[in-house]
Amino acid sequence: MTDGTVSELIERSNRLGSDPRNTNYAGGNTSAKGSAVDPVTGGEVELLWVKGSGGDLGTLTESGLAVLRLDRMRALVDVYPGVEREDEMVAAFDFCLHGRGGAAPSIDTAMHGLVDAAHVDHLHPDSGIALATAADGEALTKECFGEKVVWVPWRRPGFQLGLDIAAIKAAHPQAVGCVLGGHGITAWGATSAECEANSLWMIRTAEEFLAARGKPDPFGAVVDGFGPLPEAERRARAAALAPVIRGLVSTDRPQVGHFTDTDVVLEFGSREKLAALAGLGTSCPDHFLRTKVRPLVLDLPATASLEEAVARLRELHAAYREEYAAYYQRHATAESPAMRGADPAIVLVPGVGMFSFGKDAQTARVAGEFYVNAINVMRGAEAVSTYAPIPEGEKFRIEYWTLEEAKLARMPKPKPLATRVALVTGGGSGIGKAIAQRLAAEGACVVVADLNTDAAAQVAAGIGGADVAVPVTVDVTSEEQIKAAFERAVLAFGGVDLVVNNAGLSISKPLLETTAADWDLQHDVMARGSFLVSREAARIMIDQGIGGDIIYIASKNGVFAGPNNLAYGATKADQAHQVRLLAAELGEHGIRVNGINPDGVVQGSGIFAAGWGAQRAAVYGVPEDQLGAFYAQRTLLKREVLPEHVANAVIALTTGDLSHTTGLHIPVDAGVAAAFLR
Template identity: 75%
Template structure:
């Protein structure tokens, strides 16, 4: 078995090295394979096997568990029962009958390419330079010019069993060749050893890169236009934050989406060029590209500093045109191709291009939205290469439709796990680096939300966000909620990271336990600045986004039992909590027409993990009640009806209940989370 292990180890190493370079292949794109032998545990005899990257995996992060393992003799025997190209989808199910043992990962549609090609090692990759040749109008002639007879042109064919047969025949007929260019698609290369296969793949790619660099004409996208020149970085980001809610609302007409913003030089240069509308209108070509970006983007045709009222009107017009165009694309091809196609999945754009500003991309989660942007950058690179040498000529829209609505693609979508309750929702929680706020942010993320952890202490906010999840899940930022400029920057950072905003939790707070005579004017002002004014500023900035999006939303105030209960020695804190509690009622009445729900949570006695209690409030309250500080939580519990201590997680559960799907018709409500304090019952 040592030889088997070495074969798999070499394949995984090669895959990881190839997948680590974005010039070589895109995220989750392409596949690699190796052939070898192993002992069949049933017969004790050696059997030839094929190890190939399984469906849905990523080369850069591939592990042995991500490989499908098949008996090579059975894969090759499928040629005897192949029913022809019109029924080749049936062959994917046939791969399951070729698995060795438990078979590892699910075999992908490209398995035939790897199994039928007579080479010990095969790579199929989607490099930008290779696809540029593959999508050039005279790609076949360019392939001969660039590579001679070492690389062979393969006319476009949809991925599947027949493509595997085509490449196998080319390999047999061209023993001098090391690979091929797949028209409209990518490259395939092979080798006698894993290292030779990797070198051949890189030679095909780097040769294409060098040729494009040496022979590309000036301004492949056309001359830059002054009216589409990028704004300065600061103005660009500010305008992007202003546009993000509007565009997310457009992209979420059929179903809610998370967003991603890119203003890289590649994107800005493309959008500043004269020919970008024509090229964008042609759409992407490689299946991996358009499955994630839709067949083409929506392009805003206004200068980057156009007045927002004009932008809104134009976006509405363009969106309706886009939807009509997509419906036409679906109906036209579904009718022409015949057969029983899946229902149209949605007519909204996944990529919105804004000259002078950048690119907004959308998906079911942040990673999907981000990857869509990465794929469109790949497409821009492809178009540049093809236009520089010849002209960009992607595959026909009928072929795109056949892949986009492929039964196999539909089956893959149906196998995806059910979304979590808060999937696609973007949450902003203030005071979230510790205590109740951190518990809320953690719970919201666990239920599928993207979360911004905002706190006065940036280091703690960043650390809390990292603990909650990666960059596609959580963002930690510093913000003083009493400062309007910082609040605006916080909300801007939220919409630029995740595309918009759906859910705001006003949790930031502080307290001093002092009697009326001991409370200073500064004490009063500071607490009102953070909790009353701060909640107002955060809610106001968030409401601008929520209204612009037109997707409804939630605002939750973490108030207190003290908002309705009068206790000793906390005049400023209790008064400001009453202010917050009434803000809930006022905003519920005002924002209801926009579908925005506003509710509150009234905790009490939350000692463990609390930043307020750790900051001296606990010691002061313990002194007031005549108990040791470490016993304060137990003391609070004993004065309640349930006699149970309240933890931050209980407050988080209340927030989840308020913002989840089960209370969609509730607004203006205050939920006590205090284990039962009769004096604080709402009347």
């Protein structure tokens, strides 16, 4: 019976979780009860399989389930010390685990274990929360569902809520579920199919009710000047504002950003009730734990100048921090955890869109998705009633819950480059590819920039999804393409902190055979290209105000005078001096500029594969496939330099141990004496 029960639960969870109308990412939980053989006694034992703490219904697997003995779970009722000490029951769940127990039990475990139903779903659909947050939600619930769904007044998730729902189900045998005031819905059934059908019936019935019963324009009329800007203008304004906003919301700790300009967001930002509704904050605990108690809202029309918008955002941010600190002081007790940070997680800019922030790109994106859920909730509640979220004090009790603090404490330690956004030129192959991969492995969000569209896309896809890496096509000789690449970066991740100037090419010819076109091409791509990329990076980093790193992948040829190599060597020397010049100029902004001087990197190199390898092999009189070994033998260490060795140097310069180093060139050449720096 075990295998069938668990597989049905996983399949139901995945179906429910894959549709955003049913529940938000990582929101809600599902369960099933059944029996299995106790390996100790050999007898049957009743068990509860329930989604554990964290995880996502849409992608849930068996390892994400907590497994508990029902007899021990139900016995907790007899030792329950009351609502004032209900948090103690979470630790008690550990003593109910069966075998190794699987995932850690969540705060909602009691709801599933105590309700007398074989299958239970607890979900956060926008339609259900709209009824749950309506001022007259209890009456609307009865009007919408009749006697089949029962209203449960707001109560913080926990053991007592599980007891409440169990009692309500027992008292209303005709009911298939309940609406939890301010929170969401719970449904149940005798079979997995019946439970899923009841959940979907509640969600779709609520949707239909809101659509049929709701009034038009629940957010009020469009305010003059607050409507959406044309798309191109909107995206350009967003790209200009993103670094400024990211710098502001990183006052307490660095944040990664995400930009959203969907119709839902733009409509909400254009309406007369924007300020009032946004000021009430979200209601469902899953929402405000990710979006904070309320967003920051720019109170200027979209037609305001960029300078006006930036100045006002700075004022509003300072006011937000003061208001958040006051909110903390109003509700904190001696037992409350310390304030975690006073910066907003959501910033709404009318006519432009929404900026959301978090500890990584996924967290930032999901925070934005949750606020879209909240907008949908507010629309539904306002359409049939008045939006009335749970009280501010209740939000604080959850935001600064000791159980939530313990959950945060269990999170793994951040990687060295967590929250940093990197852009790597020439990232589609060789050194650039190795650098992009290593930066991502150390926690950075990476923009893989390359002239070769397919190569950039393949590298980005190999690193991970769009929450980790995105590709951009860029010719570094084009100011327009460079600007577009950085706009893509700031809209994807909020800004840029780390730029690697790696794009390049090589032409090996004697002086008399080197044409002006050869010279210009080498300098356009590397000397001019590095200058253009660094200039755009510096603009963004200065706007952010949180420092940054610019790394040049130069070459030992910028120091060593090799044969038949004038154009390449000269442009590498140009790059080497750009490092020194920019380090001197940008230091006051906390921007560090350093260089790396590799020896010839043959393996995986797009440059060598494009003809440079054959040319250099001919110069030295060795077979092309032996060029790497030849380079190795002329070094002091007799070792070939590989792309990952250059990537190692980038990591050494950017992960913090060399925080006071700028204007440096690090040789990665296995020891070429003629290229020693003097």
